[in-house]
Amino acid sequence: MHVVIVGGGFGGVKAALELSKRKVGKITLISKEPYFLHHATVYATATGQSSEESVIPLHALFADHPSVTLVNDTITHIDADRSRISSATREYHYDKLILSLGSVTSFSGVKGAEKYSHSLKTLSAIEAFQDHIHEEVVRKELDSEYVVIGGGQTGVEFAGALDVYIKNLKTLYRLKKSKAHVTIVEQEPRLLPKLSHTASYKVTRQLKKQGVRVITGQRVENISKTAVTIGENLHPDATVIWTSGSEPNPFYKQNTPTFHLDDQGHVFVNPYLEAFDDVYVIGDSNSVINNDTAWSAVAQAKAVARSITREAQALPKKKFHQGRYIQSSPVGYKWAYVEYFGIYVAGVSGWVVRRWIELYSYCQIMPLKKALPIWRAHDLSEIDTSLD
Template sequence: MSLNIPETKNPRVVIVGGGFGGINLAKHLKHAPVQVVLLDRNNYHLFQPLLYQVSTAGLEPDSIAFPLRGIFRKQKNLVFRMAEVTGIRAEENILETGIGELHYDYLIFATGSNTNFFGNKTIEANAIGMKSLIEAVQIRNYVVKQFEESLLLTDPEQIKAKLNFVMVGGGPTGVELAGAFAELRKYILPKDYASIPQNLMNVYLIEAGPRLLASFSEQTSQKTLKSLEELGVRVMLSTGVKEYDGKTVTLSTGEQIQSHSLLWSAGVKGVPVHGLPQDIILPNGRILVDDFNKLKGFKNVYAIGDIAQMTNDPRFPKGYPMVAQVAIQQGVNLAKNILLEMNGKVEKPFHYKDLGSMATIGRNRAVAEFAGIKMSGFPAWVVWMIVHLMSLLGFRNKLVVFINWFYRYFTFERGTRIIIKRGAANIVKLRQTVAS
């Protein structure tokens, strides 16, 4: 088996990863005299900001995924192959994949990030991450199964252990997850599982730092905390998770929470490719790049998005945040620089334009900061919805998500509370599937 890439006389630009950075880089090379080869382990682009809604039965998985071939159907200079990249031989300009080797003139890593458990193997073995579509679907299966199995129990303590949902990490993902689970408790539990007392389900949000949403202002952080507490979320600040064995969460304070469900969003790490020098790979898995997103020590190998660590901006001494806007802007800038380099012109360094941040907490509740403006409550929630709808790929996806949100707003329903047997057997199988 081989990649079966057509031969070309034009320079070959190989992009590894079909995320926000990869697809925007490829799009901006549409009319360039190059052959673009896009590689990804999946055949779809995933809109990760809405993964949490799939995991909490708010959206179907196909509404936040769009086929990569559909995106580039009209781009004649692009070839897509579904392949797993296994290594690089930079001295030969060869990229190794599970189905063959590929020569490149320009190579760009846009491989995104994965869940970071910070070396705690026990937590990694038992906690649930959420960085892929299969994880989100199987989390939904698992969560609904906890509700169903709780109906078969009579001991309140056993029911609590099943319905205690613990989120770790007070960033946007953790906040959004906690808000979504709180709404499950408020709107779904009393209707679908009326025989289970509502006070037996608890939602915890644990953050090691002194406040939530550390990248936002103190004012916004406090409003977020207040909104979550009004929804009944038990927020625990300046608290870390020491151990988790699948049944008991042990906190840095010594307190223990009986829970079968620990959802980890406390950090992410880069996913570097085998064959790169270790001195440019940081402990968090990100790759050191210069102002042009070029790997240090390489002439034609680049990294963009979550995998890239650029530290020359005094506003972000620890590197740019691992968010979609950074990847998009770096993809666009690199496309321009490739064309400049091909024409013998001076490349332009990357400068990140911070367009702001936002997070949704629940129905009519969100926070947003952009252009010096701070918003919260219903106005921020509307802005959040508009921005996410506009960012989704494909008219069908936009329409489906809009109708779904509109329907849920007036009915308080979550219509995807079904268990797919193969994915819902137990959490051990979930972890084994994701690991493989």
């Protein structure tokens, strides 16, 4: 059997590892980037910590898996009748296909957002943000305000880390006159609107204590090269980082009617995560509820690998059941809020738990021996001290 997997993120990598372990046959993992991006730590990488903890070469993950062939390519089309997918240059035949293409940033129609704001979604976006800060430091002119749009988990963890980073840069490069500060904006009445009220309260209090300005219940109306309008107020001399909202990968919309989509563009899948015969869609882009976490992508990958193996053994497939996953939000230096089934821990102890969660998440895609040095890289600084 030839299983083709598209997407080198949590879902795709985990599915390939599981199928390799189960010895189902030949596996081809196609991804448009040659690395795995560990999203949970990009907030740290973007704010002066090591890139080692976030950018992991795919070949390192599959060095001990000879049945997995890695291909660097971007898939654009599916021909389900002929069991083939294709890119601009090549066609691939599959017996079983697993698509785990992740999501893309949604700018919710805000004028100027796509053109002028930074994002954390891809490595090139993170590098563009780092270059921007680097240029400002070389000019010795930080902007007055760094506005993080979106008060979800990504926005919260990034705002906290950015505040620490900006303060470090001011000290390191003696930018005493700089008024640079961080603002986080959420259009809902509270930060972390999808989490508990306790989570919102604790995290908001910690951000404010640190010095981050919190604006809730206001919408970003317009973003230009150097300014942002929040509600009716213009914030000049600002760098904007967009963390709000995502939408399913456009591949599926581009391949309708092959895929059936809900109103937001998620692919309808059956309880076995099949979009149709022999084609599975897992991770951020399918119609499973609360599926926008790495934990959900990993659980779905395991379920699909199990189904494919059972089918090969002429056994009935098993349905996927969505679980409830632990929620964690780091804020600034060694502080985090962690919650599971209504029980929470916040502060330094929350931070310790969060660090263990990160180690556990690396261990989903590599053995502990490989995971440890990557996990420890978190403490390595990439702030360039040679610019002075």
